[in-house]
Amino acid sequence: MTMGASFKSFWKNYFNFTGTATRAEYWWMVLLGSVLALLWVVATIFLAIFAGLAPADEKLNIWHWLTTLSGGLIVWLVVSGLVFLAIIIPSLSLEVRRIRDTGLNAVLVWVVFAIDILSDIIGSNGLLNDIVSLLILLVLVFPTDKFANVRMIGKNQR
Structure with missing residues (x-):
């Protein structure tokens, strides 16, 4: 693209x-x-x-x-x-x-997104916000469907 x-x-x-x-x-x-x-x-x-x-x-x-x-x-x-x-x-x-x-199941997508937004609002200068931002960055870097078949978190796993 x-x-x-x-x-x-x-x-x-x-x-x-x-x-x-x-x-x-x-x-x-x-x-x-x-x-x-x-x-x-x-x-x-x-x-x-x-x-x-x-x-x-x-x-x-x-x-x-x-x-x-x-x-x-x-x-x-x-x-x-x-x-x-x-x-x-x-x-x-x-x-x-x-x-x-990335292949996360629908619930985890919204959990990750909510944690990202809340950490930005609540802890704008704290260590928690830095850790959450780093974890979000790692999720955003993963390729398509990386987590799709991972037990409990993947969209193909129930």
Whole structure:
């Protein structure tokens, strides 16, 4: 699968939490998303510099910060937030489809996914979150149907 085909599949399967996604489909989108996120950060920094944002001498006050933003930077941040909201659902569905592709049974797919989301919400800076993220990464790297015939966890085992 090419990057272009992966991108089309990403948007085509916006709410598809039941299918599968190959390693190529998943990792092409991770690469594309990482590159775009890096470009977004660089563009945001440049916009902030050109907008004249500088640390305030007084205590950091959200109202002071908001009143010093230029109109262009506000538009940039609003559009950025909308883009984030637009890609969160297909990103989650892509992760679920990738986990399903490894051959885990349906219950474990949702357990792994729930643990991933909960560890991100609850322990954003803890060791538990790091361990869970590493385990999720390992699951995402495995080839298609790696766990399909594994006793108790595979989709072909009852």
